[in-house]
Amino acid sequence: MKTLEQTVAQHRDEWAARSLAQQQLEIENNEAVAKLYGLEDEVSSHVPLERVSLTNNSAFRWPNKTPAERDALFAQSAIIDLVSYAVGCMFGRYSLDEPGLILGDQGSSLQDYLARVPTPLFMPDRDNVIPIVDGPWFEDDIVEKFRQFLRVAFGEEHFQENLKFVTDSLGVRELRDYFIKAGSKATTSKFYDDHVQRYKKRPIYWLFSSPTGAFNALVYLHRYSRSTVSTVLTGYLREYITKLEANLQHQELVAAGQGGASAKEIAAAQQEADRIRRVLVELKDYDHDVLFPLAGKQVALDLDDGVLVNYQKLGAALKDIGLKKGGEDE
Known part of the structure; x- marks a missing residue:
């Protein structure tokens, strides 16, 4: 089996060939039109590769970058797409076994998925909740699933x-850093930022998130049920609180x-204990309030x-993505 880097390189080369073929077609089309009107000597028929508007034409997407920079950006884009697809497989939206959309109706369940894909190579998440926290606190967190x-x-x-190759392409030291990264005031998620941008602030995966992002749990909107919030609360938030209290x-x-x-270990432990206390205050307030x-x-949702x-x-309960009350974008 090829490495992921080889697969991405092959994908890039295929698109480069398609882009060149499309460029030639556009040049020939211009030449035909110029000949028809007798303008061969007055109008240039050449079409720069940067103007060939194919989505995966690197020259079109990044016209001001060098070839090497374009290759790196193509790899980054491909891996971001791969992560998005992988998360879709985690929730049963997609499957490695069948092409196309598997679960896309309101109230879809794991049973619906198994009716379509009885013996999946990669089993979707059982309860439609995938935690995203700052360490390996859960066996089924998003990093382990990826x-x-x-x-x-x-x-x-x-x-x-x-x-x-994934981490290098994403520009992170560790895989977890793409899904959650501690900041001076709050955690950030490049993954979720990419997802919200991909769906133009109409995400299909919703992120339950405490005020500074110390706790996060991702759910698939189409598998949401009235009990989903309870699952996030009792199955993940409170379990996380218990684990942090033990730590x-x-x-x-x-x-x-x-x-x-x-002395160094004592100082580090004191600092970590202070941090955990602050996190616990936030999480308990998020639970209670x-x-x-x-x-x-x-709460029931209606996708219509x-x-x-x-x-x-x-x-x-959800991460603020810039939607005002009343349903308008900020």
């Missing part, structure tokens, strides 16, 4: 090489000097109303 996808789709043999106890023991910790009341309402209307129904 690793599994990469192994299934491109084989175990070149897994590490393929993973490095806080450990950090406090180290900070107290137990176990023969060095936002998710718990919302879970009790068992559109993303703008439905997004407001879950309010502060």
Whole structure:
């Protein structure tokens, strides 16, 4: 099996060939029109490659870049597309086993998916909730699921090489940094920014997110049900709080000097304990003030109303993507 880098390079070369072929067709068309009107000597028939408007024509997409820069940008774009497709497979929107859309109706379920794809190579998420947090706190978090996808789709043999190509193309040190990155005031998600941009602020994957993004959980809108908020709350947020509380106890023991910790380790533990305390305050407030009341309402969504209307129904539970109340873009 080819490496991912080889596959992307082949994809790039195929599009380069298509772009050159289209360029030649446009030149020939211009020549025919010029000849028809007797303008061969007055009008240039040449069409620069940068004006051949094919989506994956690198010269058209990045006209002011060098060939090497275009290749790097093409690889980055291809990997962003791959991650988007992989997340679609995680939720059952797509499948490695069948082309096209698998789950795209309101209220779709895993059972609906298995009716279409009885023995999938890559099993979609069972409860339609994929956590995105700053470490490997969950076995089914988005980073681990993408690793599994990469192994299934491109084989175990070149897994590490393929993973490095993904991170290099995305411009991140570790895969998790693309999905969640700690900032000075809040975490960011380049993945979710890319998704919101891809769907022009009408995302199909919705991100439950605490105020600074210390906790995040992704759901697929078309698999949303009245119990989804409760699943996020009890199956993920509260479990995360419990895990952080246990880690806080450990950090406090180290900070107290137990176990023969060095001065450097004690200082680091004190700093980490302070950080965890701040996170726990945020998450418990998010639980008490936002998710718990919302879970009790068992909010129903109607896809016929559109993303703008439905997004407001879950309010502060979701990441702010710049939609005002009333369904207008900021």
